[in-house]
Amino acid sequence: MTDRLRPAAALLAVAGLLGLAACSAGEQLDGGPTVLASFYPLVFVSERVGGPDAQVQSLTPAGSDPHSLELSPAQVVRLGEADLVVYSSGLQAAVDDAIATQPPAEVIDAVEAARLDSAGDASPFADGDPHFWLDPTLLVPVAASVADQLAATDPENTADYAERAEELVAELEELDRSYSAELQACPDAVLITSHEAFGYLAERYGLRQEGIAGIDPEVEPSPARVREVGELVRDNDVRTLYFETLTSPQVTQQLAEELGVGTAVLDPLESPPTQGDYLTAMAANLESLTEGLTCDAS
Numbered sequence: 194m195t196d197r198l199r200p201a202a203a204l205l206a207v208a209g210l211l212g213l214a215a216c217s218a219g220e221q222l223d224g225g226p227t228v229l230a231s232f233y234p235l236v237f238v239s240e241r242v243g244g245p246d247a248q249v250q251s252l253t254p255a256g257s258d259p260h261s262l263e264l265s266p267a268q269v270v271r272l273g274e275a276d277l278v279v280y281s282s283g284l285q286a287a288v289d290d291a292i293a294t295q296p297p298a299e300v301i302d303a304v305e306a307a308r309l310d311s312a313g314d315a316s317p318f319a320d321g322d323p324h325f326w327l328d329p330t331l332l333v334p335v336a337a338s339v340a341d342q343l344a345a346t347d348p349e350n351t352a353d354y355a356e357r358a359e360e361l362v363a364e365l366e367e368l369d370r371s372y373s374a375e376l377q378a379c380p381d382a383v384l385i386t387s388h389e390a391f392g393y394l395a396e397r398y399g400l401r402q403e404g405i406a407g408i409d410p411e412v413e414p415s416p417a418r419v420r421e422v423g424e425l426v427r428d429n430d431v432r433t434l435y436f437e438t439l440t441s442p443q444v445t446q447q448l449a450e451e452l453g454v455g456t457a458v459l460d461p462l463e464s465p466p467t468q469g470d471y472l473t474a475m476a477a478n479l480e481s482l483t484e485g486l487t488c489d490a491s
């Protein structure tokens with residue numbers, strides 16, 4: 194029975210692909226401008242600003258590591274047909290390549306929008322850290338760029354894009370204020386993380402990030418690095434090693450056990466959180482930090 198249904202399903206799939214391919218560049222569907230955002234935080238910003246007036250899709254499937262994204266030829270074609278692509282250059286080689294070979298109508302590069310590359314030699318960007326979205330203030334200029342670009346593509350809804358961007362900016366600024374207020378008591382607290390995704394957060398709120406492994410989540414720490422982390426823990430009264438959603442907690446947990454300290458989770462927001470959104474996950478990260486860091490008052 195199911196076998197007999199298969200050819201029909203295959204035909205439908207082919208028809209679907211043809212339908213996609215027949216939709217030419219710049220052509221608007223009923224749902225307004227089409228936006229492809231390369232991974233979660235940019236999807237979040239695009240959806241909040243676009244609201245019901247734009248069609249936002251993610252290039253990175255939920256639950257997968259955006260660093261190692263690969264795009265099929267069909268996805269590269271679709272990217273070229275989008276009204277707007279929002280991405281962060283240097284984070285996903287497949288997206289950088291696709292934009293170069295199939296340029297979409299409009300592109301927002303978060304690195305340019307948030308001026309990450311002109312922040313100086315001491316910035317996390319200069320260290321090769323791409324995780325700028327963990328400083329919520331750096332999503333503010335991205336939200337503004339998305340609103341401007343959507344307004345240029347779809348002038349009828351200019352006021353709505355601007356209003357939604359303003360609302361989002363207010364929420365990002367509120368989040369920033371709570372981080373500053375809560376982490377004030379923890380100047381230079383040592384934040385030990387499984388992979389170095391929190392450089393921007395540490396920089397903004399005066400923490401000292403030390404990664405067990407490097408910026409690449411796939412790299413296992415060397416025995417020498419494990420010894421150094423042990424010294425850091427002892428010298429700085431560190432109580433918690435942080436590991437991340439999406440990465441295997443094993444190395445961190447084993448090390449924490451050896452050192453007699455606890456572990457806690459931080460979400461680097463590289464993928465949609467299982468509950469809530471960027472703002473609620475960042476609030477949960479703040480709670481995890483205030484509970485686990487060694488601060489003045491604790």
Ligand SMILES: [Zn+2]
Nearest residue numbers: 324390461463
């Ligand atoms: Zn990462």
